[in-house]
Amino acid sequence: MRKFLLASVLTALLVLPSASAAAEPPLSDAHLNKIRLNCVEVQSSLTQLHASDALLRVNRGQLFESISTKLMAPFNSRVALNKLDGSGLLGTTVEYERALSSFRNDYKSYEEDLAAALAIDCQAKPAEFYHLINSARRGRELVHGDVLALQKYIKQYSAQFEELAATVEEVDR
Amino acid sequence: MNEHQLKAEAADMSRYEKHKFLIMVALTIVISLVMVGFALHIYATSGAEQLDLSRPGYQSVRQQVSKKDQFDRYPSAGPIDSESLNLFRNLYNEQAKRAMVDSFGGDVLSDAALGLEAPVAQP
Numbered sequence: 001m002r003k004f005l006l007a008s009v010l011t012a013l014l015v016l017p018s019a020s021a022a023a024e025p026p027l028s029d030a031h032l033n034k035i036r037l038n039c040v041e042v043q044s045s046l047t048q049l050h051a052s053d054a055l056l057r058v059n060r061g062q063l064f065e066s067i068s069t070k071l072m073a074p075f076n077s078r079v080a081l082n083k084l085d086g087s088g089l090l091g092t093t094v095e096y097e098r099a100l101s102s103f104r105n106d107y108k109s110y111e112e113d114l115a116a117a118l119a120i121d122c123q124a125k126p127a128e129f130y131h132l133i134n135s136a137r138r139g140r141e142l143v144h145g146d147v148l149a150l151q152k153y154i155k156q157y158s159a160q161f162e163e164l165a166a167t168v169e170e171v172d173r
Numbered sequence: 174m175n176e177h178q179l180k181a182e183a184a185d186m187s188r189y190e191k192h193k194f195l196i197m198v199a200l201t202i203v204i205s206l207v208m209v210g211f212a213l214h215i216y217a218t219s220g221a222e223q224l225d226l227s228r229p230g231y232q233s234v235r236q237q238v239s240k241k242d243q244f245d246r247y248p249s250a251g252p253i254d255s256e257s258l259n260l261f262r263n264l265y266n267e268q269a270k271r272a273m274v275d276s277f278g279g280d281v282l283s284d285a286a287l288g289l290e291a292p293v294a295q296p
Contacts (some may be wrong), residue, residue: 031291042287047230049281055234058224060276066244067268074249075261082253108220130289137282144277154269161265165258172255 032126039122039129046133050114053140057107064100064150072096072157079164088160096153103146110139244268 027035072093079086117132189196216222226235247261284290 028291034292035289038288042289045287051231051234053277054223054226054231055237056276058226059237059239060272061224062239063268063272067265067272070244070246071261071265071268074247075265077249078247078251078253078257081250084253104220108223111223133282133287133289140277140282147276147278151273154272158265158269161261165262168253168258169255 027127027130035126035130036123039126042133043118043122046114046118050111050118053114054111057111060147061104061107064103067154068093068096068100075161084164084168086164089157089164092153092157092160096150096157099146099149099153103143103150106139106142106146110136110143113139 072089076086076090076093079089113132113136117129117136120129120132122129183191216225222228226238244264244267247264251257280286
């Protein structure tokens with residue numbers, strides 16, 4: 001029984017790392033040749049994308065960060081200090097922070113994959129180059145998803161703020 | 174203390190005492206290298222590297238970093254009345270509008286965009 005367990009664990013350890021590679025179908029010779037032929041040009045386009053995405057990351061990240069630290073957090077504090085019910089706003093802020101954290105992590109992974117695709121000798125290793133691009137593509141989709149989530153929470157916070165404002169203004173009247 | 178006494182004292186010194194200065198210099202270099210390595214590790218793993226546009230290859234975009242995000246922080250203390258609500262509304266809507274721009278979308282890494290589609294097999 002112990003031997004069987006040990007064998008199962010060893011088999012799992014050997015199979016698991018190759019499982020992700022096996023998920024992508026092997027490339028045909030013609031496809032590999034095409035990658036080899038075009039890859040230098042592709043790397044040049046990727047270099048530009050790498051730089052423009054870094055700028056986008058800095059500018060967007062700065063804005064998303066500022067919305068949280070300079071607007072949401074101080075407004076939540078003010079609501080709490082005035083003993084108003086800000087639980088909805090607080091919940092949205094927490095979700096927003098979580099999405100912001102995913103945005104940071106997903107961008108980091110995406111950038112690492114893209115940088116690896118730029119650094120690799122694509123003519124010598126076309127298959128690895130192609131897999132790195134696939135990985136970067138999936139990473140970029142995740143980053144895009146994070147941006148959409150952040151935008152959703154920004155809208156949600158705005159709607160909750162308007163609800164609170166309506167209540168306060170009604171009481172003032 | 175004459176020369177003879179100095180020589181006798183030097184002969185009595187242990188190996189460690191004789192090379193104390195060199196050991197100190199070597200240790201200083203080793204400690205500096207360890208600290209630089211640790212700092213680089215933090216730089217690479219924390220995500221700071223991705224935000225560092227002073228790296229080579231980013232000259233073209235360095236000047237385009239937005240300065241518009243440096244807006245005033247909304248005051249966290251004070252009453253909540255129409256005036257403070259309007260102030261928040263204006264600040265928030267302005268930034269929210271800027272945040273609604275589509276980013277990292279599109280299909281720039283698709284096989285078609287990069288010209289890496291699999292060739293169609295000839296019958």
